[in-house]
Amino acid sequence: xxxxxxSAAAALPATDPMRPEPFEVRHVTRETGDTFTLTLVPxxxxxxxxxxxxxxxxxxxxxxxxxxxxxxxDPARPEVLVHTIRAVGATTRAMQKLEKGAWVGVRGPFGTSxxxxxxxxxxxxxxxxxxxxxxxxxxxxxxxxxxxxxxxxVVLYGARTPRDMLYAxxxxxxxxxxxxxxxxxxxxxxxxxQGAVGVVTKMVQRSPFDPSAAIALICGPEVMIRYAxxxxxxxxxxxxxVFVSMERNMKCAVGVCGHCQFGPFFVCKDGPVFRYDRIQxxxxxxxx
Amino acid sequence: MTIHxxxxxxxxxxxxxxLPTPHLDTVTGCxxxxxxxPGEFVFREGQAADRFYVVREGRxxxxxxxxxxxxxxxxxxxxxxxxxxxxxxxxxxAHFDARALNAVRALELDGACLRTKCEKDPALGYExxxxxxxxxxxxxxxxxxxxxxxxxxxx
Numbered sequence: 001x002x003x004x005x006x007s008a009a010a011a012l013p014a015t016d017p018m019r020p021e022p023f024e025v026r027h028v029t030r031e032t033g034d035t036f037t038l039t040l041v042p043x044x045x046x047x048x049x050x051x052x053x054x055x056x057x058x059x060x061x062x063x064x065x066x067x068x069x070x071x072x073x074d075p076a077r078p079e080v081l082v083h084t085i086r087a088v089g090a091t092t093r094a095m096q097k098l099e100k101g102a103w104v105g106v107r108g109p110f111g112t113s114x115x116x117x118x119x120x121x122x123x124x125x126x127x128x129x130x131x132x133x134x135x136x137x138x139x140x141x142x143x144x145x146x147x148x149x150x151x152x153x154v155v156l157y158g159a160r161t162p163r164d165m166l167y168a169x170x171x172x173x174x175x176x177x178x179x180x181x182x183x184x185x186x187x188x189x190x191x192x193x194q195g196a197v198g199v200v201t202k203m204v205q206r207s208p209f210d211p212s213a214a215i216a217l218i219c220g221p222e223v224m225i226r227y228a229x230x231x232x233x234x235x236x237x238x239x240x241x242v243f244v245s246m247e248r249n250m251k252c253a254v255g256v257c258g259h260c261q262f263g264p265f266f267v268c269k270d271g272p273v274f275r276y277d278r279i280q281x282x283x284x285x286x287x288x
Numbered sequence: 289m290t291i292h293x294x295x296x297x298x299x300x301x302x303x304x305x306x307l308p309t310p311h312l313d314t315v316t317g318c319x320x321x322x323x324x325x326p327g328e329f330v331f332r333e334g335q336a337a338d339r340f341y342v343v344r345e346g347r348x349x350x351x352x353x354x355x356x357x358x359x360x361x362x363x364x365x366x367x368x369x370x371x372x373x374x375x376x377x378x379x380x381x382a383h384f385d386a387r388a389l390n391a392v393r394a395l396e397l398d399g400a401c402l403r404t405k406c407e408k409d410p411a412l413g414y415e416x417x418x419x420x421x422x423x424x425x426x427x428x429x430x431x432x433x434x435x436x437x438x439x440x441x442x443x
Binding site for chain 2: 129130131158159160164185187188189190191193194195196197198199201202206220221223224227
């Protein structure tokens with residue numbers, strides 16, 4: 001398998017990549033207590049932004065700051081930008097207060113993408129933890145749109161509690177399909193929850209896919225990524241078939257400033273999607 | 289169901305897979321088939337732990353009762369997994385509640401019977417202990433990951 005992440009060239013910004021363009025908040029969805037989804041549309045001459053699954057945009061709250069946010073919408077609908085955001089810092093907290101009609105600045109899309117074309121003819125295993133489901137979702141949209149091109153499709157999702165699960169309705173819709181296997185687990189629950197309790201990595205062992213003919217996409221906390229990749233390797237899947245989305249402190253988004261350096265890579269330019277065997281040596285390296 | 293068919297079912301369960309036939313025959317003498325309807329307790333905290341279960345189908349919640357909060361599920365056990373290891377270690381008491389979340393089909397193994405057989409056959413004892421240790425290590429790792437609260441807020 002020629003396992004490289006997709007070229008982002010098809011979806012690179014055509015204008016100055018350092019200049020934000022104005023987008024209007026068309027819709028706000030409250031996902032959980034601290035997580036929300038913004039649906040954005042271009043305004044004032046800005047252009048729509050075709051993107052590849054796994055890419056990210058830089059979102060700018062005027063007068064507050066700019067942050068990298070993965071695109072979580074449908075790549076087949078580039079006329080809207082969908083971003084699911086967790087309020088953890090000054091800028092994302094300011095975003096949480098935005099209402100319909102507000103404007104934000106958008107740069108992007110940037111970075112590498114999930115290898116959805118390389119996965120043709122193979123099983124696809126999508127493993128997400130917490131808000132990691134957001135960057136995975138565009139890949140799932142793509143796979144479901146082109147369902148006949150893939151083997152078994154498996155979604156493994158872990159959240160902190162049932163209340164912290166993203167996209168609850170869509171998860172139910174995906175689970176109701178006969179051509180997708182969706183397993184959800186939470187770290188803790190009270191007795192109202194009838195689903196699985198345990199870590200997402202445990203589900204890897206019993207998940208129905210062929211490790212010799214599958215591609216895995218993982219997104220979540222780095223510790224989870226490490227254990228999920230280990231679980232996949234224990235099932236016989238080579239590191240060259242495992243792809244992960246990394247998160248670092250990205251500033252310029254074009255590989256100039258160096259804020260997001262990860263070993264010999266810049267996450268903004270060489271990532272955020274990496275083939276696992278290429279970055280595995282740097283996982284757990286404290287100096288990186 | 290005959291003893292032979294129970295042995296076949298046992299041999300297909302991941303926990304007993306590739307167990308040498310003489311050991312499998314020995315273990316099969318301590319097995320019975322059980323079904324738990326949704327909501328029924330498989331065992332309760334503090335009860336004598338004289339049994340363990342290899343789950344064939346369904347989901348079991350391992351719970352601990354927290355005062356002022358009620359039962360909290362700390363783990364679920366599903367088809368292909370093993371429920372209960374307190375039968376292996378003194379004082380042979382269950383440390384948690386185990387409750388069927390849906391219809392559960394399982395094989396129930398008599399721990400007291402197995403302990404006696406393991407005393408007489410150290411090779412069987414070693415093999416079972418080795419397999420249980422793998423489960424215990426995996427669950428310890430999982431518990432440590434849960435303690436990290438990976439999906440919690442960073443600030």
